[in-house]
Amino acid sequence: MKATYQFTGRLLICCADRPGIVARVSQFLYALGANILDASQHSTDPREGLFFMRMEFHLENSTSDRHAFEASFAESVANPMQMDWRIDYPDHRKRMGIFVSAYDHCLQELLWRWRSGELKVDIPLVISNHESLRAEVESFDIPFHYLPVTKENKAEQEAQALALLANTGIDFIVLARYMQILSPTVVERMPGRIINIHHSFLPAFAGARPYLNAYTRGVKLIGATAHYVTNELDEGPIIEQDVARVSHRHSVEDLVMLGKDIERQVLTRAVKAHVDDRVIVHGNKTIVF
């Protein structure tokens, strides 16, 4: 008697737009007995001519395991159609590392949603350049690593961080108000896998002290932006943004306090989209299905 497999997969595809893509993918899945649970697609403007798709499917009683499934999909669909693709399985809990400095609000929000089961990840470590949040992190039974950073030791500190990430099998990292700029070598090792929360509505007020700048400019809304980190500071692909209304009554301190609420919400939504494999990065933009 032959072994059978069952699994749910999330297929993310990007390729040149042309007739027959949906037919071919869905036919391939149907032939294996898969049920499509959810599907979204997006065709860009004909001038760009690109096709993006996310398909979540479930296979019962498959005679192929995941590896065989992937090989077969590559050979019979993806390669002939020159697809850029990846597949993830929700039963593989992604391993999320958190980098934090001294602000606790984004960290708190992530840990709390993780504990409540809403954020379906493992968190093998939190890395900080300050000691101050150790007790908080350890109260969740999560290892806390204090890696102080200075101009002089930056290369060494990052090497230590990378070693920790490698040893714990981290899939992606979240900069939960980590007030350091990562070196290009770190960023390049994790393309599309480092999420940052910037405390402004980018591209307005990129750089440091955005709330002070927003106050000085007298804007009537403030915002926050979650984006993938690239080596262009605050220029990476945006995943999620939101704003809140402010007025002349708000001091800079009020903007900071209100901003924290937006940061928590925006970062959470971005992390959830990433964890659920809803984000495709293309160039400097995202498709969030």
Place this chain on the structure above:
Amino acid sequence: MKATYQFTGRLLICCADRPGIVARVSQFLYALGANILDASQHSTDPREGLFFMRMEFHLENSTSDRHAFEASFAESVANPMQMDWRIDYPDHRKRMGIFVSAYDHCLQELLWRWRSGELKVDIPLVISNHESLRAEVESFDIPFHYLPVTKENKAEQEAQALALLANTGIDFIVLARYMQILSPTVVERMPGRIINIHHSFLPAFAGARPYLNAYTRGVKLIGATAHYVTNELDEGPIIEQDVARVSHRHSVEDLVMLGKDIERQVLTRAVKAHVDDRVIVHGNKTIVF
């Protein structure tokens, strides 16, 4: 030499969920050479077990005309899979009738978006139980029909309206703050084809005078709801809703004025979704793709 046809179609499908639906539909389209321009699908909770799909496709050089296409789809896909389905073609401009009383804001918004080309419909008539908006409507070169209504003549007035709708080939009607309740016989003749704007966030403040009720209750947000009309007053399937923030500073008159802005926006979005064939009504709810 055989004639060829080209057309864009929008297929809306509802059926029991099971493997192979997407494959079968997309395979059918691909075999005819169609390109899928946009597709959305929704599977309900397994307890309900329903599948909804909207697929917009384009056919070049088809040897079937629309009628043959539909017959073939019914025979080879829809009937075997027991689908509830319909198809619309964007090059068929829907014919929209507007019913209005004395408030002009929703009427204005629709006429203006129609004239700017944003609302891709024909408007063969406006029917009103008041004369007051005649000049406004006629300035857009749209026929205005004054059909006053009283308790006594209601059946007769509605018969006149129905005759006008039939003569002008109206596809759907919009009650742009028409302050009359249509008789069940009228509603039953146009299921899913009468859109109303209710001036509250339903189900709060159903019935008459919602702004006064909102004021009395001291709510901090007011809203508007666009929904399909059924014979349960203010209980039909909701297409779109929105709200705006209010405070103790707003008088009832302020709520009415602010409410008009929400009504205009909400009604416009609902009408556009209907015109673009993005709405499937199922039971008393909508799927808006």
Place this chain on the structure above:
Amino acid sequence: MKATYQFTGRLLICCADRPGIVARVSQFLYALGANILDASQHSTDPREGLFFMRMEFHLENSTSDRHAFEASFAESVANPMQMDWRIDYPDHRKRMGIFVSAYDHCLQELLWRWRSGELKVDIPLVISNHESLRAEVESFDIPFHYLPVTKENKAEQEAQALALLANTGIDFIVLARYMQILSPTVVERMPGRIINIHHSFLPAFAGARPYLNAYTRGVKLIGATAHYVTNELDEGPIIEQDVARVSHRHSVEDLVMLGKDIERQVLTRAVKAHVDDRVIVHGNKTIVF
């Protein structure tokens, strides 16, 4: 040498509208050397003819202490003008009691904002009819009281709760998703001092299971309402409300999860307004300055 006093006060006033109120109050304060830090006023519609004011002032080198100040204000301003008034002092930290059942999200949010210093209250106790949140509460060094409730012991349980509130000098209580209805006798002892978070946009979906009802009705926005508790269930004066957009894609479980975020935000804003003495209750409505 005479003793001098310095204090900041927040004066809340409601009276019949007529000329000279602002002049009289501000003249009274100026004569004592007070600086007005913030002032807001609201005159209702002439038909109602009411005047509301909140004035925050600071006194340096006052020869009166608070008690003498209040007596003097009553005698020379409030009584002659038949004002309904109260005064609070921000250096008196209000003492907040929290009632909770098994949901932790609103509790968490309050405790967290309290610890960060954003919520300027003391929290002498949390009362729950379940044991499950004890560890969480105690990790904040706040006493947790488990008072299980049944139909039979309700009167006794409430008596215990009232005794605890009295012993700890509680100023107001927050029902942070406390799934019990307080008896009229309890409510009547704390008018305008019990804040509840209802998990819907009231008056839509009052009562139990609002998210299920919202799902069934197919609304496109869900909300939450913070209000003072009265003996009319879910009918008390509304302090704050907010909504979030939903669609057919949201299951009941999704609505619950999304709703929690709105509940946390809305309850926090309402509690802060109460703590900052920004809320005047008049009849069944609030003025939130």
Place this chain on the structure above:
Amino acid sequence: MKATYQFTGRLLICCADRPGIVARVSQFLYALGANILDASQHSTDPREGLFFMRMEFHLENSTSDRHAFEASFAESVANPMQMDWRIDYPDHRKRMGIFVSAYDHCLQELLWRWRSGELKVDIPLVISNHESLRAEVESFDIPFHYLPVTKENKAEQEAQALALLANTGIDFIVLARYMQILSPTVVERMPGRIINIHHSFLPAFAGARPYLNAYTRGVKLIGATAHYVTNELDEGPIIEQDVARVSHRHSVEDLVMLGKDIERQVLTRAVKAHVDDRVIVHGNKTIVF
């Protein structure tokens, strides 16, 4: 027998913060028998030490006319307290000039709200560098002036415009998507009296083609900003802003269409705040009461 006067006034004040300002102003008004209808004040951070106030009052049976009232207020209150102040009277309908190019949406919105009585201004003229909106404007019985502009004739065209503004007694102008940059000499003649609508959430995407830039950057919200025009392009004091959510599904054309809705709403709110004398400009920021 002496003549008596009655009028409603709106007093706007900016001065150094110190005790007694409210007392002195309200005492002055009370002594004349004025009733305060509405009052708002704002004290900045002590480091800035500024005080702003808007007070709307009504005088019955005043023995002073407006001129005498103003002289008396200057002498006994404003000058001694070194106030920067102005007063407006709601029964003086402001005279609003509109500048427009070829886009009609902002123009339409203003004209329509004016006709409905919601915007309480007179509109003695619309000036455009295109002929295309003449019929639209004239259908409202408003004079339309076609003043084409080129690099060569710009000085002359602006002189013509200024002459028209002077002849018609214009109080303020609205650039309702007027695609020209006014010369410094024009701007300097009307400080705080030229309102522009910029089609982005400033300071993001200042300059030309903001929707294209927003599309290219992949933002998840787009916005609009109404501000007073200064000689720093897109840098003048912001009156109002708002945003709408967008996604990868929106083409540049969609952003333009959606943006028009935001522009209309934002510009309308800014113009209403200006007309109701709710805006104080201080430095490069606004206080909007």
